[in-house]
Amino acid sequence: MTNCLVVDDEAPARTLLNQHLSDLNGFTVLASLDNAVDAFTFLQTNPVDLVFLDIQMPKLSGLELIRSLKTRPKIILTTAYREYGATAFDLDVLDYLVKPITQERFMRAISKYMQSQNSPELASQIPSRYEEMYMFFKVGRDQLKIFLKDIIFIEGLADYIKIHTNDKSYVASEKLGYMEEKLPDAKFIRVHKSFIIAWDKLLSYNTEQVNLVAGTIPLGRLYKSAFLRKIQAGSVSLPAFKTNS
Missing domain, CATH: 2.40.50.1020 (LytTr DNA-binding domain)
Structure with missing residues (x-):
């Protein structure tokens, strides 16, 4: 089971990511949070494998959250802005999704995660057929x-x-x-x-x-x-x- 955390200050963005994740076997959303400060606290006490993280948020940005973590789960950034790409990959994020996020692009990010885990068992659980997109x-x-x-x-x-x-x-x-x-x-x-x-x-x-x-x-x-x-x-x-x- 892959434990996920969704962090975005926009409710529609959280809803869409939760919907995409709910369609996958083997993935569960432990929490869906609207700010990075609560996400920092959550990550200190919960076993999270994969974080979907917005960049521009009040109080603490997604990039600032990444820099604050001593131990990091895999992170996929989700943002409406393309210009943070170079900075994001310098922080060794897994992927960088530009909103609005299509299911095809989401699935490509999930495939990257599976490859990073070297898990063929997990890969077999992911719907990849065109009929399901x-x-x-x-x-x-x-x-x-x-x-x-x-x-x-x-x-x-x-x-x-x-x-x-x-x-x-x-x-x-x-x-x-x-x-x-x-x-x-x-x-x-x-x-x-x-x-x-x-x-x-x-x-x-x-x-x-x-x-x-x-x-x-x-x-x-x-x-x-x-x-x-x-x-x-x-x-x-x-x-x-x-x-x-």
Whole structure:
């Protein structure tokens, strides 16, 4: 069993990490704290193996907490700021996650932890199949959990996106560029300035458009070469294709 501690002054961030950890066998959250001072006290008397730690917090920052510990568990930093990366790794942290944290990126951090423990038994307990991967999206006032396998395509709408799934569509507060960065490129590809598609929902294509299980999407000029190159390289597993070129 891996004993975890979550430390973040933002309640939604703690909730998301707790949710990710609850999906894993062999991991338990001993405490979820909103400040580093309480975390310091907790670590003096409790056996913690892995800490998910925010950086910018009142009274004591995450980096200051790390420096104050004589005996350190494995630490994964979680922050909205990229600029602390060099300092963080100088402190020998296990990983550095930039918010919002996707499940895929979270799982990569967990894999690093497992490798550091040299534990194949622990590794076998971690869900790594694509069918189990998901992300949370802000839809209205809620954070909605959507499995990646259910996404057919994502449409960009300025500062919003429209996620088209097998069941229905959702408008979420996010930008398409962020989604292009966070989605696994083995499963998704951007085919137009306004569209990202799921490879496994692609039925056919030509030089002007791609045909999905839920409709037709234009194939943008700026994205056509990368799209065709990836198919021709055989780097994705797709149905038989027929081009009109």
